[in-house]
Amino acid sequence: MVGSIKDKVAIIGTGVTKFGEIWEKDQEDLLVEAVYEAINEANVDLKRDVEAIWVGTQYHFTGMSGAIFSDSLKVFGKPITRVENFCASGMDAVRNAAYAVASGMYDIVIACGVEKILDYGGRGLPLAGGELHPVMGWSSAPAMFALVANRAFKVWGWTKEDLARVSVKNHYNGARHPKAHFRREITIETALRAPMIAYPLGLYDCCAMSDGAAAVVLTRPEIAKKYVGDNYAVIKALGMAVETLGPWYRPSESFLSFPANVKAAEAAYKEAGIEDPRKELDFGIVHDCFTITELINYQDMKLCKPGEAASLIREGVTAIDGDFPINPDGGLKCFGHPIGATGCRMTVELTRQVLGRAEGLQVKNAEVGFAHNLGGAYTVATVLIVGRR
Amino acid sequence: MVDILAYGAYIPLWRISRDEIARGAGVPSAGGEKAVASWDEDSLSMAVEAGVDCLGEQLNPKEIDALYFASTTSPFKEKHASSIIASALDLRRDVVTIDFAGTTKAGTTALKAAADAVKAGSAKKVLVVAGECMVLTPSTDFEQVCGDAAAAILVGKEDGIAEISDFVSTIEPIPGPWRRSTDTLPQRFESKLDLRYGFIKSTVNTMQSLLKKYNLSIKDFSKLVFNAPDPRGYLEVMRSIGADVKQLQDPLFTNVGITGAAHSLLLLVAALENAKADEKILCAGYGDGCDAFYVETKKKVEELKGTRRATTVYVKSKRMLATYEEYLDFRKLRERAQPEYPRASVVKYWRDEKMVLPFYGMKCKSCGSITYPIGRCCVVCGAKDNYEEVKIARRGKVYTFTFDYLCGPGSAVGEYAALNPAIRVVADMEDGCRLFLELTDCKPTPEEVYIDMPIELTFRLMNERTNFRFYSWRGRPVRS
Numbered sequence: 083m084v085g086s087i088k089d090k091v092a093i094i095g096t097g098v099t100k101f102g103e104i105w106e107k108d109q110e111d112l113l114v115e116a117v118y119e120a121i122n123e124a125n126v127d128l129k130r131d132v133e134a135i136w137v138g139t140q141y142h143f144t145g146m147s148g149a150i151f152s153d154s155l156k157v158f159g160k161p162i163t164r165v166e167n168f169c170a171s172g173m174d175a176v177r178n179a180a181y182a183v184a185s186g187m188y189d190i191v192i193a194c195g196v197e198k199i200l201d202y203g204g205r206g207l208p209l210a211g212g213e214l215h216p217v218m219g220w221s222s223a224p225a226m227f228a229l230v231a232n233r234a235f236k237v238w239g240w241t242k243e244d245l246a247r248v249s250v251k252n253h254y255n256g257a258r259h260p261k262a263h264f265r266r267e268i269t270i271e272t273a274l275r276a277p278m279i280a281y282p283l284g285l286y287d288c289c290a291m292s293d294g295a296a297a298v299v300l301t302r303p304e305i306a307k308k309y310v311g312d313n314y315a316v317i318k319a320l321g322m323a324v325e326t327l328g329p330w331y332r333p334s335e336s337f338l339s340f341p342a343n344v345k346a347a348e349a350a351y352k353e354a355g356i357e358d359p360r361k362e363l364d365f366g367i368v369h370d371c372f373t374i375t376e377l378i379n380y381q382d383m384k385l386c387k388p389g390e391a392a393s394l395i396r397e398g399v400t401a402i403d404g405d406f407p408i409n410p411d412g413g414l415k416c417f418g419h420p421i422g423a424t425g426c427r428m429t430v431e432l433t434r435q436v437l438g439r440a441e442g443l444q445v446k447n448a449e450v451g452f453a454h455n456l457g458g459a460y461t462v463a464t465v466l467i468v469g470r471r
Numbered sequence: 472m473v474d475i476l477a478y479g480a481y482i483p484l485w486r487i488s489r490d491e492i493a494r495g496a497g498v499p500s501a502g503g504e505k506a507v508a509s510w511d512e513d514s515l516s517m518a519v520e521a522g523v524d525c526l527g528e529q530l531n532p533k534e535i536d537a538l539y540f541a542s543t544t545s546p547f548k549e550k551h552a553s554s555i556i557a558s559a560l561d562l563r564r565d566v567v568t569i570d571f572a573g574t575t576k577a578g579t580t581a582l583k584a585a586a587d588a589v590k591a592g593s594a595k596k597v598l599v600v601a602g603e604c605m606v607l608t609p610s611t612d613f614e615q616v617c618g619d620a621a622a623a624i625l626v627g628k629e630d631g632i633a634e635i636s637d638f639v640s641t642i643e644p645i646p647g648p649w650r651r652s653t654d655t656l657p658q659r660f661e662s663k664l665d666l667r668y669g670f671i672k673s674t675v676n677t678m679q680s681l682l683k684k685y686n687l688s689i690k691d692f693s694k695l696v697f698n699a700p701d702p703r704g705y706l707e708v709m710r711s712i713g714a715d716v717k718q719l720q721d722p723l724f725t726n727v728g729i730t731g732a733a734h735s736l737l738l739l740v741a742a743l744e745n746a747k748a749d750e751k752i753l754c755a756g757y758g759d760g761c762d763a764f765y766v767e768t769k770k771k772v773e774e775l776k777g778t779r780r781a782t783t784v785y786v787k788s789k790r791m792l793a794t795y796e797e798y799l800d801f802r803k804l805r806e807r808a809q810p811e812y813p814r815a816s817v818v819k820y821w822r823d824e825k826m827v828l829p830f831y832g833m834k835c836k837s838c839g840s841i842t843y844p845i846g847r848c849c850v851v852c853g854a855k856d857n858y859e860e861v862k863i864a865r866r867g868k869v870y871t872f873t874f875d876y877l878c879g880p881g882s883a884v885g886e887y888a889a890l891n892p893a894i895r896v897v898a899d900m901e902d903g904c905r906l907f908l909e910l911t912d913c914k915p916t917p918e919e920v921y922i923d924m925p926i927e928l929t930f931r932l933m934n935e936r937t938n939f940r941f942y943s944w945r946g947r948p949v950r951s
Binding site: 214217218230277326 | 813816817820826842843844850851870871872874875878884885886888889892893897899903904905907908909915917922933934936937939941942943
């Protein structure tokens, strides 16, 4: 690798809407709300200062092309790119924006994401239309991850209770976050009693269908001071890997680990110079679209050895008061997962945590942490490490 | 000389007891049970299964010159089922395909046409498949009498298991049930006339013409094989023609039902399964007339025994539907949440025909991996354009699984999926190929579906997206 993003990009503004079933607002409302919160925090003027924009959306009914941003904010004539990389669309927008700033091409840019899923109606995420083959295997999102849960149950002896513990932990955290979709604690019994969605994943093993938007303003550290003084965080690393949308057709696929995760994490840790993430990082935000995903992510992010993730959740290591808090905000479990917005929301949460101003539970002494965004059939993984300046 | 070279059959896994039909429909029970095609089966898909059984692992589908399909219930009014069946069975492209339709005699008529083609020298081997999957008016006699099944017979010029005689054929245009092109359910006027002046008279007269032609007596036959509209009809014909009831090939009424255009061929297969060398079997097929012929078995008939599942295995391999309502849902005979499907491209299906009908994958010449689907570059090693197309192994075992209550079989969404979860499995096939399959013929419970469970491929209707009928292969528990 020739370059490194480490310490070259500053996050000076963050904005995030309330996530949930936001029937009364559309994508324009949500995007305006998140972007204005971010630019106000960054003390930048949208028309005067912001030079380029990356906006993440997955679904065509949320918005296609850069016009989803220009038409929402009524800011015309700037370079705007729509980013689609499945559920990792949001963080990939951040990633592209970060490289643009680091390259010196632009000084101030916005990365944002939005999704308006509830408007589409129906149960579960809308299936993609055109790309679906009429007869070749496809499945709902929970089923993709349930394949992994059943394998992990068989090989490592994990149980539905272990999955429920992830849900209980995240609901505890989410109950204390004002922007979360679900703000109620649950018990293991509640999770175990829930209707089946994709065996063995029940309702409480799955993140909700939600709407929302989030945005960040990026610049270079030397410029950041001018706008926000010392009130900014810096990107320490960005790792990304794309594997396959058909993991079930690949003979090597173990269904016990997501190869995209492993490669994205390795790249990010290498860039940040991290050898032992459990010791050198303070907390993490992982893509818990399903409870099983959170556990597999612990392992792929090298927080423990393969098979040991269930022990981490049983022993409370990843609870808010544990040795290595994971998803202090309540995660996708409580925020839901407006696809294009999630990676940006994670970036906002990560930044606010390291700056000591989390809206929900604040991780103690959080100086540097990671956020991990996963998309597709474990197809796309992005890992972002952010620290205090 | 035209010989039968091999046979095969297919009887769907599911059965319903006629007592349960009687309970649900509020009518008297005829006793016994009948075979019911699964919700994802039809006459076309079952004919493929019978063809797979007939060809076995030994016979080369590329040597077949024609495929004839017989059914009164082809899923298409316009489109040849036989063409799809030929592709699914991996026949050559330059074969003749014909759909024989419109009456229950279609099965034997297709066999006659096949024998004629071989005799005339226009084809060396012809595969005849007959399948029937009937949608019947609830609470009628038909509903209890008729069952679903398929049969396959391969005929050719070489020395086989039985020699086929010439045929005698007659017409009888008025009696019997009908469906106008606008009807979905069968109509009839007077079943007593249909039986007496249609079925019995026509079958007996045509059989007698055959006996006369070959100067044979009814006593010369070990078995009589024919299709009757109901069980009573069998005994009437046996009596009228002067045969002993012991000569009657078990009509499979008590455990399968009468299977329309497939029935005579299904019973002929059953007779051949149990025959020794040098037996004569008298056969007839009735429907708007009658075909009569006989076969004389040869030594090889005993060699083929046990190499095909045919009726021996498929009659025994069964599972009962618990309720009449389940049966109605299989045939979409009651109002219920129906599957909603996203649009799908027939263009893709056309382009990928070899991957989805005969089910080929790729074998990489660089790393040796067998993978699915076929792509320019190997998914294992990335080698570009360096592969051969290979047929994927038909058996394997489950690597992992789930029951998908959000996305039902064939990507059905909506409330239907919550009622009918797709059983999705990642499977390791015997050749090392990884597949992502939907399982059918089993229930979504961890007792029935589990890691390392043995499975085999089965040809099914996958969905009806975009108002097309998309067929391909699902997995099922191994039937034995």
